[in-house]
Structures are given as structure tokens and as C-alpha cells.
Amino acid sequence: MELSKNFEHKASEEKWYSYWNEQKYFNSTPDDREPFTIVIPPPNVTGVLHMGHCLNNTIQDVLVRRARMQGKNACWVPGTDHASIATEAKVVQMLREKGIQKASISRDEFLGYAWEWKEKYGGIILQQLKKMGCSLDWERTSFTMDPDYYQSVISVFVDLYNKGFLYRGKRMINWDVKAKTALSDEEVIRKETQQKLYHLRYKIDGLDEHIIIATVRPETIMGDTAICVHPKDERYKHLHGKFAFVPLINRRIPIITDEYVTMEFGTGALKVTPAHDMNDYQLGQKHNLEVVDIFNEDGTLNEDAQILIGEERFEARKKIVIELEEKGHLIKTEDYTSEVGYSERTDAVVEPRLSLQWWVDMKKISGPALNVVMNDDVKFYPAKFKNLYRHWMENIKDWCISRQLWWGHRIPAWYDADGNYVVAATHEDALQQYQTKFGKAPADNTLSQDEDCLDTWFSSWLWPFEVFKGYSNPGNADVQYYYPTNTLVTAPEIIFFWVARMIMAGMEYQKEIPFKEVYFTGIVRDKQGRKMSKSLGNSPDLLELIDKYGADACRFGILIASPAGNDLLWEESSNEQGRNFNNKLWNALKLVKMWEGRTIDHGPQTSGENSFEVEWFDNRLNEAKAEIDQLFKEFRLSEALKTIYSLIWDDFCSWYLEWVKPGFEQPIDAAVYNKTVEFFEELMQLLHPFMPFISEEIYHALKERAAGDDITIKQLSSASKADKQVLQLAIQLKEVITALRDIRVKNQIKPKEAIKLSIETDQQQSYRAIESILAKQLNAESISYVSASVAGTISAVIQKDKFYIATKQAIDTSSQKEQMLKDLEYLKGFLLSVEKKLGNERFVQNARPEVVDIEKKKKADAEAKIKAIEESLASL
RNA sequence: GGGAGCAUAGCUCAGUUGGUUCAGAGCAUCUGCCUUACAAGCAGAGGGUCCGCGGUUCGAGCCCGUGUGCUCCCACCA
Numbered sequence: 001m002e003l004s005k006n007f008e009h010k011a012s013e014e015k016w017y018s019y020w021n022e023q024k025y026f027n028s029t030p031d032d033r034e035p036f037t038i039v040i041p042p043p044n045v046t047g048v049l050h051m052g053h054c055l056n057n058t059i060q061d062v063l064v065r066r067a068r069m070q071g072k073n074a075c076w077v078p079g080t081d082h083a084s085i086a087t088e089a090k091v092v093q094m095l096r097e098k099g100i101q102k103a104s105i106s107r108d109e110f111l112g113y114a115w116e117w118k119e120k121y122g123g124i125i126l127q128q129l130k131k132m133g134c135s136l137d138w139e140r141t142s143f144t145m146d147p148d149y150y151q152s153v154i155s156v157f158v159d160l161y162n163k164g165f166l167y168r169g170k171r172m173i174n175w176d177v178k179a180k181t182a183l184s185d186e187e188v189i190r191k192e193t194q195q196k197l198y199h200l201r202y203k204i205d206g207l208d209e210h211i212i213i214a215t216v217r218p219e220t221i222m223g224d225t226a227i228c229v230h231p232k233d234e235r236y237k238h239l240h241g242k243f244a245f246v247p248l249i250n251r252r253i254p255i256i257t258d259e260y261v262t263m264e265f266g267t268g269a270l271k272v273t274p275a276h277d278m279n280d281y282q283l284g285q286k287h288n289l290e291v292v293d294i295f296n297e298d299g300t301l302n303e304d305a306q307i308l309i310g311e312e313r314f315e316a317r318k319k320i321v322i323e324l325e326e327k328g329h330l331i332k333t334e335d336y337t338s339e340v341g342y343s344e345r346t347d348a349v350v351e352p353r354l355s356l357q358w359w360v361d362m363k364k365i366s367g368p369a370l371n372v373v374m375n376d377d378v379k380f381y382p383a384k385f386k387n388l389y390r391h392w393m394e395n396i397k398d399w400c401i402s403r404q405l406w407w408g409h410r411i412p413a414w415y416d417a418d419g420n421y422v423v424a425a426t427h428e429d430a431l432q433q434y435q436t437k438f439g440k441a442p443a444d445n446t447l448s449q450d451e452d453c454l455d456t457w458f459s460s461w462l463w464p465f466e467v468f469k470g471y472s473n474p475g476n477a478d479v480q481y482y483y484p485t486n487t488l489v490t491a492p493e494i495i496f497f498w499v500a501r502m503i504m505a506g507m508e509y510q511k512e513i514p515f516k517e518v519y520f521t522g523i524v525r526d527k528q529g530r531k532m533s534k535s536l537g538n539s540p541d542l543l544e545l546i547d548k549y550g551a552d553a554c555r556f557g558i559l560i561a562s563p564a565g566n567d568l569l570w571e572e573s574s575n576e577q578g579r580n581f582n583n584k585l586w587n588a589l590k591l592v593k594m595w596e597g598r599t600i601d602h603g604p605q606t607s608g609e610n611s612f613e614v615e616w617f618d619n620r621l622n623e624a625k626a627e628i629d630q631l632f633k634e635f636r637l638s639e640a641l642k643t644i645y646s647l648i649w650d651d652f653c654s655w656y657l658e659w660v661k662p663g664f665e666q667p668i669d670a671a672v673y674n675k676t677v678e679f680f681e682e683l684m685q686l687l688h689p690f691m692p693f694i695s696e697e698i699y700h701a702l703k704e705r706a707a708g709d710d711i712t713i714k715q716l717s718s719a720s721k722a723d724k725q726v727l728q729l730a731i732q733l734k735e736v737i738t739a740l741r742d743i744r745v746k747n748q749i750k751p752k753e754a755i756k757l758s759i760e761t762d763q764q765q766s767y768r769a770i771e772s773i774l775a776k777q778l779n780a781e782s783i784s785y786v787s788a789s790v791a792g793t794i795s796a797v798i799q800k801d802k803f804y805i806a807t808k809q810a811i812d813t814s815s816q817k818e819q820m821l822k823d824l825e826y827l828k829g830f831l832l833s834v835e836k837k838l839g840n841e842r843f844v845q846n847a848r849p850e851v852v853d854i855e856k857k858k859k860a861d862a863e864a865k866i867k868a869i870e871e872s873l874a875s876l
Numbered sequence: 877g878g879g880a881g882c883a884u885a886g887c888u889c890a891g892u893u894g895g896u897u898c899a900g901a902g903c904a905u906c907u908g909c910c911u912u913a914c915a916a917g918c919a920g921a922g923g924g925u926c927c928g929c930g931g932u933u934c935g936a937g938c939c940c941g942u943g944u945g946c947u948c949c950c951a952c953c954a
Contacts, residue, residue, distance in 0.1 A: 216954070261954085265954070277954080279954075338954090388950085392950080395951090527887095566889085567948095569887090574888095577916095580916045581916090583916050586913085587914035587916095588913065591913035639890075642901075646901085654918085664912050738919095745921085746921095830896075840935090842935095
């Protein structure tokens with residue numbers, strides 16, 4: 001088979017991904033094996049792949065593929081989230097482009113367009129995951145608005161209502177003026193924002209005096225229904241019980257007192273606008289204040305504002321400031337920075353608004369979910385997120401779940417003309433309940449359904465079991481087998497949105513945790529540490545990157561840069577490292593393939609099977625496998641990948657292959673060749689979860705495979721014990737080679753020039769085993785053993801052994817002498833500190849015996865080395 | 877305002893119960909090499925007061941206190 005110059009990732013990716021699918025390697029059905037289940041955090045159906053997905057899904061794929069190779073029945077469930085706000089926004093925009101206003105069409109018409117849009121553009125992201133090589137079971141693809149799923153969400157709503165865990169209430173909520181819907185607290189992002197603090201004066205009724213208040217929102221003064229001061233504030237004592245006039249509109253409002261006011265802030269006087277501020281609302285309730293709502297749902301001023309009607313709130317602010325100034329009400333303006341809430345989805349400044357919404361009484365449902373995390377039934381990696389979780393759970397607030405949108409699960413509440421309501425899954429059920437509850441049928445025997453739909457998270461919290469129809473078809477074979485799932489891989493940003501609520505739903509509806517482990521990935525940032533985002537434009541197009549570097553290289557690039565439990569600073573060059581690694585692997589393959597037709601069978605007597613090279617790599621491989629196992633247990637995937645990278649590049653390519661490489665056009669021992677192919681195979685197995693395409697490609701290129709013999713499903717053998725002595729000898733061998741190569745470089749001995757090497761050592765036996773390797777790696781034409789220094793040579797001391805290099809070139813001993821003196825100085829200092837320690841009675845008494853023994857050995861070793869160097873120096 | 881985390885080589889990070897063969901790795905840098913798998917490479921090398929200060933200990937990168945600087949989360953000072 002002719003190999004291409006470089007690995008051709010595009011052809012390989014297409015070929016293998018479709019092959020794996022044809023073979024149904026990613027499809028799972030319950031059987032006797034232990035399951036390993038991951039449910040994908042469903043991306044928005046509107047979404048496109050970004051670097052965060054790349055990280056998150058690469059990690060999941062690594063875990064799933066490895067589990068599959070370890071004899072488990074691996075099942076990774078794909079799917080998408082209907083993403084109520086995001087999708088509705090897209091559809092509204094699409095309609096606008098067609099010249100259609102949402103308000104001008106019916107709900108059903110709108111939903112028709114929405115489904116059409118979803119079928120056409122939705123779920124692109126799932127196709128993109130295939131490009132990344134994700135081994136998802138596509139036959140299990142789920143969507144949060146699939147018919148059964150939809151019914152389950154509705155049914156859960158009804159059930160929670162019947163249990164008294166849900167209620168409808170008029171409260172201050174976070175209003176998104178752009179999406180025109182309520183938001184939950186979690187959907188509000190607080191950002192430090194530069195603002196102005198305006199000092200405004202209000203005329204006091206009956207006195208020739210003014211009171212000055214400070215506000216950042218002068219456009220809301222028309223909603224003021226009081227001024228509040230601290231009862232103990234001496235400055236305002238004479239105004240208690242008096243009234244003031246709101247500037248521009250002259251509404252007469254009371255001056256009230258409350259200890260809530262901070263005397264030191266601003267002027268110590270606060271305007272109270274109950275309709276447009278959470279705190280003011282509470283103050284208003286306490287003091288029975290009137291509530292004047294001056295905003296429309298889109299954030300423009302309404303008629304109750306009396307002035308600036310129809311203006312957008314921030315435009316109104318600009319205009320009213322000018323007017324206030326003109327009329328002498330603006331006393332001063334100062335710069336002020338404070339936190340302002342923005343909508344997570346639309347980035348609009350959130351408007352506090354009083355409205356009637358549906359709520360989940362979280363205290364009633366959250367209890368078991370706290371315990372299972374605190375006692376590690378659900379284990380968090382990294383564990384530091386347990387604190388965060390506990391804090392949120394212990395201070396949990398009710399969850400606003402109604403959204404003024406059409407795209408989503410429609411709230412199953414049914415109202416009569418007077419606003420009396422019942423909660424039921426269908427109109428029929430609702431009518432029946434109505435009869436029971438109110439003792440009569442509603443007018444015309446019809447009830448109208450709530451216009452609103454549910455928060456997307458109210459459906460995605462059922463994800464880990466409903467993808468197996470664990471709610472719609474309780475106790476079915478799938479949910480019994482796959483649930484609880486094993487590992488959830490997600491970003492810490494959605495710990496409250498999603499993780500916590502899934503645990504609650506799992507405990508409530510399956511009486512069991514939804515997953516055993518949660519692995520929180522870091523956030524992908526750019527080189528300057530900024531979070532990657534569309535608006536900043538610093539998020540690269542992943543598909544372009546895959547096209548340019550290959551999927552394997554991208555997977556490598558993101559994982560190698562990803563420290564466990566921390567954010568990662570990503571830059572394109574880490575993909576280059578991945579691509580270079582591909583290239584390295586490909587070249588190693590080419591080398592091995594060159595040997596294929598040139599093997600020679602030496603027979604069992606002189607077979608290379610027992611050579612040091614083979615024995616060493618076998619042991620090194622086992623040692624590394626054990627390390628990798630351990631790293632996986634701790635979710636240290638980045639380090640596991642680094643270990644494999646170094647095992648392949650350094651140990652296999654730089655050392656092993658060089659050691660077994662035959663001379664130019666020389667044959668290779670058949671047994672060594674076969675072992676080399678085996679090693680290569682095993683390395684590809686270790687690499688496969690991280691870089692699936694090239695590993696499968698190489699696995700098949702190495703030799704002819706029977707049908708179905710594919711690395712994707714080939715089982716990993718477990719690590720056997722590594723022989724420490726062999727490993728130690730190899731370390732020594734490498735050290736000798738490196739040191740003597742250094743001498744070659746420093747003495748400018750040309751690579752092609754052969755040297756004669758003499759070794760003075762008391763472990764000749766060991767050196768004989770590695771003699772041929774030494775000769776090859778150092779270009780030594782002869783190796784001999786001596787018991788005294790050899791005149792006219794370059795000498796070096798490595799460990800306790802002395803080496804003499806004879807060369808045709810003139811020898812300059814000054815640099816080696818310098819090096820030896822430097823070593824000597826260090827060793828003497830080192831020896832001194834060891835002796836000092838051993839001479840310290842308290843050390844000898846207090847330290848553990850084995851520690852003392854180590855120190856004694858250090859002393860002996862140092863002395864031996866010093867002796868060897870001194871002898872060498874003397875002979876120079 | 878409350879809480880959490882971080883600070884080790886130019887950059888990104890390892891360093892697991894304290895033991896100077898423990899100051900490491902990968903990138904990057906420098907010096908040789910187009911050597912018959914690989915210049916997307918090979919062979920070598922240099923580089924750090926482990927943030928400052930104090931303490932515990934025979935011994936501290938690691939434990940304790942404190943200061944400084946960054947990051948994140950939560951919270952209703954307009």
C-alpha cells in the first residue's frame with residue numbers, strides 16, 4: 001500500500017465516520033454489559049458550534065470512547081433544546097424580514113412558521129458534532145419538544161401544581177423589554193455599568209423649600225409615589241409627614257421615613273418608585289403606597305407617565321435630564337458605577353416589573369438535591385463547586401417559570417371569563433376539574449388556556465431520564481438500564497440553571513440521582529483572557545478550523561490547553577501542535593511500513609523478541625498505561641493526553657524506533673517488527689479516544705484486518721506490572737546517550753564521524769545489554785571496557801561511571817574541565833548539606849527511618865561521584 | 877457587602893499525606909544539523925528570590941498568620 005506524504009484528514013474523517021455509523025458502533029441497546037451513559041447537554045436548536053462546544057463534546061467523546069474500549073456498553077445521547085427565547089427571536093426576525101409582524105398573526109400560524117424554521121435550520125449543530133467525530137447514538141436523538149417529551153413537561157407541571165409546589169402570583173419580576181417576557185433571576189446577568197447619579201430637587205408642599213434626592217433613573221420620576229428618608233436623619237426631621245411635588249408633572253407625594261435608607265448615600269433622601277424597582281416595591285407595600293407603572297411592555301413610556309409618552313426609556317432619560325436642567329430641578333450630576341442587570345439572551349437592560357407569573361416553590365422541592373451533592377452521591381469535579389452549589393441551594397428563591405412567548409410548552413392552566421382557573425393537561429380534564437372545583441360548568445362550556453409558555457429549563461431539567469422516556473413510560477427497559485447516567489460534562493455557568501434543577505427533578509421523579517459525576521469544564525477564553533463570544537468576535541469558526549487542521553488536531557488543541565478545573569486560554573497555535581502530532585504519527589507509520597517487506601526471521605535462538613529495546617518498551621508502555629488509568633480516574637484528561645503524547649513522541653519515536661531501526665536498506669528482525677507493530681497498535685488504542693480518526697487510519701494501515709476488527713471497538717488490555725529495573729536501566733542509558741551526544745556537539749564532532757568509546761564501570765553486565773544501542777545512538781565504531789583512564793581521549797563522568805571518547809579530532813579539554821569543576825562544586829555543596837543534616841541529632845531522631853536511609857544513600861552516592869570526577873580531573 | 881479561587885521559567889500549567897538527586901513539563905527562545913520516517917523535523921542548550929513579610933518545624937514551593945495583586949460567584953444602597 002502506498003502511503004501519502006502526509007495524513008489526509010478530510011478523506012479519513014469522512015470515510016471513518018460513515019463507516020462507524022454503518023457498523024452501528026455508536027448505537028447502544030441494553031445488554032449484559034455494564035452501561036456507561038452520558039446525556040449531552042442539549043445545545044440550543046438555533047446554535048452553531050463554538051469553541052465551548054468543542055471542549056465540552058471532545059471531553060464527552062473521550063470518556064465515551066474510552067468506556068466503549070473498556071468493555072462497557074457506552075451510550076451517548078444527542079439532542080437539542082428548543083431554546084424558547086432564542087428560537088422565538090430568530091423566528092420573529094425571519095418573519096420581520098418577510099414583512100410579517102408577530103402581532104398580526106395567530107399563535108397557530110406563528111408556531112407553524114416556527115416549526116418550519118426548526119425543521120429547516122434547527123439542529124445544524126448536530127451535523128457539526130459529527131464533523132468533530134463525536135460517537136453519539138444518533139438513533140436516540142431527542143428534542144425537548146418531541147411529542148412525548150412535551151407531554152411529560154405538561155404532566156410534570158400539573159403534578160407539581162397538584163402537590164402544591166407551583167403557584168401563580170403577582171410579583172416583581174425581571175422583564176426583558178426586547179423579548180417582552182419575564183425572566184428568572186438566573187437569566188439576569190449583572191454587569192458593572194458606568195452611570196450618572198442625578199441630584200434632583202423636589203419642591204416641598206407648603207414650605208419655601210426643596211428636598212434633593214439622588215437617582216440614576218430620572219426617567220422614572222413620573223412613577224414616584226413617595227420620598228423616603230431615614231427617621232433619625234436630622235437634616236430631614238422637620239419634613240416628616242410633609243408632601244413634595246414630583247418635578248415636571250407636579251404629583252403630590254408623601255415624605256415617609258424608613259430605616260432602609262442609608263443616610264450616607266447620595267443625599268440621604270430616596271425617591272420611591274414602586275412599579276420600577278424591587279426595593280421600592282417592598283417599601284411601597286410596607287407603607288401602602290400607590291403603584292404607578294409608567295412603562296409599556298417594550299420599555300417605552302405609557303400614558304401614565306403624562307410626559308414623553310411613547311419614548312424609549314433611555315431616550316426619555318436623555319430628554320428628561322435636559323428638561324429638568326432647564327427648569328432648575330437638576331442640581332448636580334456625578335459619575336457613578338453600579339451593577340445593572342442585563343438579559344442573558346437579548347442583552348437588554350432588565351426592567352423590574354410587577355406582573356402575574358407562575359412560580360415553583362423551590363424550598364419544597366430542593367431538599368433532597370442538596371444532600372446528594374454534599375454527601376458525594378453526585379460527585380463534583382472539581383469539588384470546589386460544592387460550596388457554590390450549597391450556598392445557592394440554601395438561599396434558594398422561587399423560580400419564575402412562565403414566559404410571555406409562544407415557542408415552548410404552553411402552560412396547562414385554564415381560565416374562565418372571570419379569571420378563575422384550574423390546572424390540567426387537557427381541555428377535557430380542565431372542564432371536569434372546573435366542575436368539581438366550582439360546582440358548575442364554565443360559560444359556553446369552554447375555558448381558555450394560558451397564553452404563556454414555560455421556561456426552557458423547565459423542560460431540560462427532565463433531560464437525563466426523559467431522553468429514555470423515564471417519565472412518559474415509567475420503568476421501561478432503557479431507563480432502568482441507563483439511568484442514573486454516569487457523567488455529566490458541562491460548564492460551571494449553568495450549575496444553577498440546569499445541574500441543580502436536574503438533580504431536583506431526578507430525585508422527585510425517579511427517586512434517584514440523575515448522574516454519578518459532574519465534570520465542570522473551564523471556560524474557553526482568548527489569549528487576552530476574554531471569554532469567547534459572538535459579540536466580541538473573538539470566537540473562531542470551528543468548522544473552518546476542522547477544515548484547516550483536521551478534527552483530531554482540533555480535539556488535541558483544545559484538550560492539551562485545558563487544565564483540570566480551570567479556564568483555558570486558547571489560541572490557534574495549539575491546533576498546530578495537534579496537526580504536527582498527526583504528522584509525527586504519520587511519519588512513524590511510514591517508517592514502520594518501510595520495514596514491512598524487509599523482515600528476516602532469525603529463529604527462536606537469536607530472536608530480537610528478548611532484546612532490551614523490546615523489553616524496555618513493553619515495560620514503559622505498561623508503566624504509562626497505569627499512569628493514564630489513574631489520570632482518567634481523576635478526570636485529568638489534559639494530563640492523560642500529555643502522557644500519551646510524550647509516550648508516542650519521545651519514548652516510541654525518539655527512543656524506541658531509533659533503537660530498533662535497522663541500518664540503511666538492512667532487514668529487520670521479524671520478531672522485533674511484529675512487536676513494533678503491536679506496540680504501535682496499542683499506542684493507537686490509547687490515543688483513540690482523543691484522536692479517533694488518525695488512530696483508526698493507522699490501525700488499519702499497519703496491517704490487513706479482518707472485517708469488524710476496528711480500533712473503535714477494540715478492547716484495551718489492562719496494564720500489567722512494569723519491571724522497575726528495566727525502566728531504571730533505560731533511564732541510565734538515555735542519560736548516557738544524551739550526555740555523550742552533548743559532548744559530541746560541544747567538541748564539534750561531526751555526526752558522521754565514528755568514535756571509539758571506552759567505559760570504566762563496575763556494572764559491565766548492564767552495559768553489555770545495551771551496548772548495541774549505545775553504539776548506534778552515539779555512532780561508536782567500538783565499545784570497550786577499561787579499568788583505568790585512557791590517554792588522549794575526551795572523558796566524562798555520568799553517575800559513577802567514566803567514559804572515554806577517542807576521536808580523530810584535536811581535543812580541547814578546557815570545556816569538559818570547566819563542566820567537571822562545575823559539577824564538582826555543586827556536588828560538594830550538596831554533600832555538605834546532606835552531611836549537615838545527618839549530623840543534626842534532631843533530624844536523625846525525628847525523621848522517619850526511611851528518610852534517614854535515603855539521606856545516607858545520597859551521601860554515599862555523592863561521595864562516589866565526587867571521587868570519580870576528581871580522578872578524571874587528575875588524569876586530564 | 878458576603879463567599880470562593882488563584883499567584884511557580886517569556887507563555888500555559890504540573891508539583892498528590894512537609895524530606896535540596898524536587899524546583900518540573902509543554903510551548904516559545906538560542907546553537908548546530910536539509911542525517912537514508914518526519915525542517916509540521918532531528919540533536920543539544922540556556923532560563924525561576926516557587927508574589928512580599930512573619931511563624932510552626934531538625935527541614936517549607938507544600939502547613940499557619942498577614943499584606944499585595946488578579947479572577948469568579950452571590951447580594952435590593954437609590
